[in-house]
Amino acid sequence: xxxxxxxxxxxxxxxxxxxxxxxxxxxxxxxxxxxxxxxxxxxxxxxxxxxxxxxxxxxxxxxxxxxxxxxxxxxxxxxxxxxxxxxxxxxxxxxxxxxxxxxxxxxxxxxxxxxxxxxxxxxxxxxxxxxxxxxxxxxxxxxxxxxxxxxxxxxxxxxxxxxxxxxxxxxxxxxxxxxxxxxxxxxxxxxxxxxxxxxxxxxxxxxxxxxxxxxxxxxxxxxxxxxxxxxxxxxxxxxxxxxxxxxxxxxxxxxxxxxxxxxxxxxxxxxxxxxxxxxxxxxxxxxxxxxxxxxxxxxxxxxxxxxxxxxxxxxxxxxxxxxxx
Amino acid sequence: xxxxxxxxxxxxxxxxxxxxxxxxxxxxxxxxxxxxxxxxxxxxxxxxxxxxxxxxxxxxxxxxxxxxxxxxxxxxxxxxxxxxxxxxxxxxxxxxxxxxxxxxxxxxxxxxxxxxxxxxxxxxxxxxxxxxxxxxxxxxxxxxxxxxxxxxxxxxxxxxxxxxxx
Numbered sequence: 001x002x003x004x005x006x007x008x009x010x011x012x013x014x015x016x017x018x019x020x021x022x023x024x025x026x027x028x029x030x031x032x033x034x035x036x037x038x039x040x041x042x043x044x045x046x047x048x049x050x051x052x053x054x055x056x057x058x059x060x061x062x063x064x065x066x067x068x069x070x071x072x073x074x075x076x077x078x079x080x081x082x083x084x085x086x087x088x089x090x091x092x093x094x095x096x097x098x099x100x101x102x103x104x105x106x107x108x109x110x111x112x113x114x115x116x117x118x119x120x121x122x123x124x125x126x127x128x129x130x131x132x133x134x135x136x137x138x139x140x141x142x143x144x145x146x147x148x149x150x151x152x153x154x155x156x157x158x159x160x161x162x163x164x165x166x167x168x169x170x171x172x173x174x175x176x177x178x179x180x181x182x183x184x185x186x187x188x189x190x191x192x193x194x195x196x197x198x199x200x201x202x203x204x205x206x207x208x209x210x211x212x213x214x215x216x217x218x219x220x221x222x223x224x225x226x227x228x229x230x231x232x233x234x235x236x237x238x239x240x241x242x243x244x245x246x247x248x249x250x251x252x253x254x255x256x257x258x259x260x261x262x263x264x265x266x267x268x269x270x271x272x273x274x275x276x277x278x279x280x281x282x283x284x285x286x287x288x289x290x291x292x293x294x295x296x297x298x299x300x301x302x303x304x305x306x307x308x309x310x311x312x313x314x315x316x317x318x319x320x321x322x323x324x325x
Numbered sequence: 326x327x328x329x330x331x332x333x334x335x336x337x338x339x340x341x342x343x344x345x346x347x348x349x350x351x352x353x354x355x356x357x358x359x360x361x362x363x364x365x366x367x368x369x370x371x372x373x374x375x376x377x378x379x380x381x382x383x384x385x386x387x388x389x390x391x392x393x394x395x396x397x398x399x400x401x402x403x404x405x406x407x408x409x410x411x412x413x414x415x416x417x418x419x420x421x422x423x424x425x426x427x428x429x430x431x432x433x434x435x436x437x438x439x440x441x442x443x444x445x446x447x448x449x450x451x452x453x454x455x456x457x458x459x460x461x462x463x464x465x466x467x468x469x470x471x472x473x474x475x476x477x478x479x480x481x482x483x484x485x486x487x488x489x490x491x
Binding site: 011014015017018019021022025026027028050053054056057060061063064065066067068069070071072073074192193 | 480
């Protein structure tokens with residue numbers, strides 16, 4: 001006589017396991033989520049059995065190399081080859097950065113009209129004569145028709161100098177719409193979801209801001225002023241302040257720091273470098289000031305090491321850590 | 326094991342195999358795969374011996390099973406085609422041995438079968454998350470749906486997969 005095999009987990013327990021998987025794969029799961037899941041597993045052997053099944057599932061998914069699963073499995077409909085080929089064309093576009101892992105490369109950037117690689121800064125002239133300067137790792141879509149000129153900022157930062165034209169010029173961002181009134185201005189979009197924020201700085205003319213979902217403009221930002229739009233809050237607009245050198249320096253290929261936390265400085269510098277740039281917590285609160293040429297970020301790091309009590313540990317070209325001496 | 330029913334299966338086979346092959350050939354337009362799929366259909370008969378004694382409409386029963394076999398056949402064919410295209414179009418060719426290629430196809434086939442029946446968007450969301458590691462926010466933006474909806478899609482996907490995993 002052999003012992004009976006344990007019964008298969010019942011549907012309700014499997015549904016609970018599915019809910020845990022949903023929570024842990026969101027991309028934002030924290031230590032507490034993992035701990036809560038572990039407690040659930042320990043609470044009942046049936047939970048643990050269901051979880052074993054979940055782990056076998058994960059191993060199965062893990063066996064599929066990146067880049068193969070989506071075109072093969074995300075078929076829009078049976079036999080719809082066109083969709084698969086389109087997906088593949090997108091994947092192929094990302095080839096140069098592919099080995100770095102495309103989790104680092106924003107998906108949004110691949111399907112845009114104009115984009116810049118990490119460390120690249122490029123000016124684009126639009127059909128109407130307007131000029132757009134794209135900062136590192138940025139992407140925009142452009143649509144110019146008989147009635148309107150629309151530019152969608154998908155990711156990163158741009159400087160816009162509009163050409164004189166009767167048609168309205170509008171920049172769409174995740175948090176709202178910016179309408180240029182004969183203008184030069186910069187827009188930077190950071191973060192995701194609730195962390196999302198938009199920095200708008202106007203250097204010539206004025207820009208009218210209409211928040212997402214609103215029908216009428218919230219304010220007009222005049223030349224020499226900047227503002228910050230956030231995701232949450234009844235009043236997502238902070239007060240207007242004078243345009244700071246920090247917000248404009250990138251257009252000259254410079255990273256400008258004034259008493260900036262080293263952690264923030266590294267985060268800014270990392271936007272211009274492929275790979276990982278990590279600032280260890282022990283030195284995060286050190287302060288740094290200066291104007292740094294972004295053309296050579298290795299040189300910038302060596303300057304940091306020579307002015308602050310830190311050392312720059314280069315594990316590979318793509319993995320750099322700033323540590324205490 | 327279906328040993329007691331072997332004679333019943335034998336009788337069913339003798340009486341209807343020719344008819345089933347013709348029925349499949351008309352559907353597929355290919356005698357070769359019709360013969361294979363007729364075999365597969367009878368394998369399914371063998372796997373469900375308990376259905377045999379009560380069988381009153383053997384041809385209707387065979388047709389039902391054969392339809393499942395045929396749709397499985399098309400699903401697999403589409404998958405294999407997509408798989409070959411994907412491999413051919415990879416920016417950097419995957420260094421896979423023939424065995425690994427087959428193993429990978431097998432795995433993709435299993436996942437594909439698990440996801441069968443999910444709505445196309447739910448399927449895409451699930452694949453982007455589980456095979457490419459995108460976060461729900463990115464998926465929501467890419468598919469033009471809310472993050473709540475992505476979570477619902479993910480729950481559907483996980484429930485389905487967990488239900489059929491061993």
